Amino acid sequence: MTPPNAARRSERAHRAILEAAYALAVDRGAAKVTIEAIAARAGVGKQTIYRWWPSKGALLLDVLIDAVGAVSEMPDTGDVTADLKAQMTAVTRLFQSDFARFYTGLIAEAQGDEAVARGLAEQLLDRADGPRRARLAKAQRDGELRADVDVAAAAEALYAPIYYRLLLRTAPLGVDQVHALLDVVLDGLRPRE
Amino acid sequence: MTPPNAARRSERAHRAILEAAYALAVDRGAAKVTIEAIAARAGVGKQTIYRWWPSKGALLLDVLIDAVGAVSEMPDTGDVTADLKAQMTAVTRLFQSDFARFYTGLIAEAQGDEAVARGLAEQLLDRADGPRRARLAKAQRDGELRADVDVAAAAEALYAPIYYRLLLRTAPLGVDQVHALLDVVLDGLRPRE
Incomplete structure (x- = not known):
């Protein structure tokens, strides 16, 4: 068994690495971040990083999952x-x-790194999309939403515009636009008879 | 005035450059394409390319606009x-x-090249988005769609899922999913009374 102090130290190092990777990627863009720089900023050796993550891409994916954790619920x-x-x-x-x-830096990395692309698509999207679809399906059972609608399509109509603005670097969606989007998707475009 | 033969030659060179840039970018990804390689493949000198385009990014944006021309209408x-x-x-x-x-290669370039990002956002999105919004607004005037809905939000609910799938590298949207998406956005999620 790992003694408690070692476990705590290990937990602290793990957290320091995630935070260093996030700060450096915000600062320089994911493409220009190196494992060396992350190790230096986190105050650990490179070997410590490689013990937990096989590559920079894998580490940055964990940073992403950590950062979006709060809004995935x-x-x-x-x-x-x-x-x-x-x-x-x-x-x-x-x-x-x-x-x-x-x-956006990580998305750019994903265009040239198949493992990052797969990781982004599988882990993050499933993690974010799953709860959204489940919530919509429950609202269907509650009679709040049409039962015959495709919840996957509904989740994408609601959320894709938020991602799309970010990725295509147009102005980010504002809170007012969230309301306009909800109005469209909940009530539809066709006039109610 | 440019003599007709020179104009024809110039038009041919222009077209050859666009096609060479497209083929190389599909093959290697936009990041790995160089002006040298485009010039060699198109059978022109580098100076001919620089006479028309200030940078690789500017040339690739023109290739994009050319390629999506047909589906922008x-x-x-x-x-x-x-x-x-x-x-x-x-x-x-x-x-x-x-x-x-x-x-996707060009989107990746845009994450690190502000001019490409701006070009993508301004030229392409306005070019694609404008006609979509105009068509929705006309349908509102025709009484086909609710008059009180935000057409920008409607256009994004319909089209963002198509881009989002491409950019996040999940399975591309299929034609069946286009129909499901249209059903959601036209008729809405709420049960009709």
Whole structure:
């Protein structure tokens, strides 16, 4: 068994590495960050990093999962409109912060690194998408939403515009636009008879 | 005045450069393409390229605009559902082709090159988004769509999922999913009373 002090030290080093990688990637862009620089900033040896992560890409994916952890949760108050508004606003605000620079850098890395691309697609999207789809499906069972609608398509209509703005580097979606988007997707484009 | 033969030669060289740049970017990814390689493949001198384009980024943006030209047009048959279905299907098919590799490479370039990012956002998105918004606004005037809806939000709910799939490298949107998306956004998520 690892003695308690060693476990605590190890936990501290792990956290320091994640924080150093995030700060450096925000500062320089993911492409220009090296394992050497992360190790130096975190005050650990390179070997410590390689003990936990096989590559820079794998480490940055963990940083991403850590950073989006807070906004990956989907509230359930029983009012799906309020829950979507709260969650979409939280994602929007995250994308208006420093995090945007970290995330777009990682997306750029993914275009040339198949493992990062797969990791992004599988881990992060499933992690974020799963709870959104589940919340929409529950609202269908509650009679709040049409039962015959494709929840995957609904989740993408709601969330893709937030990502798309970030990735195509147009102005980030504002909170007002979150409301306009919710209005469109909840009530539809066709006139109600 | 440029004599007709010179104008024809110039037009041919211009076209050869666009095609060489596209083929090389599909093959190697935009980041690894050089002006030298484009010039060699097009059978022109580097100076000929620099006469028309100040940088590789500017040239690749023109290639992009050329490639998406065909799917940027928005049909108007008087039936907005049919027009959206046709246009969204055309974009989806383009994104399932070789073009996807070209486009994701250019997006990656944009993360580290502010001029490319601005060019992508301004030229391409305005060029693609403008006709979509205009078509939706006309459908509002025709009474086909709710008049009180934000057309920018509607256009993004419809098209962002197509781009988002491409950029985040998950499975590209299929034609069935285009139909599911249209169903969600046209009829909305809420049950009709």
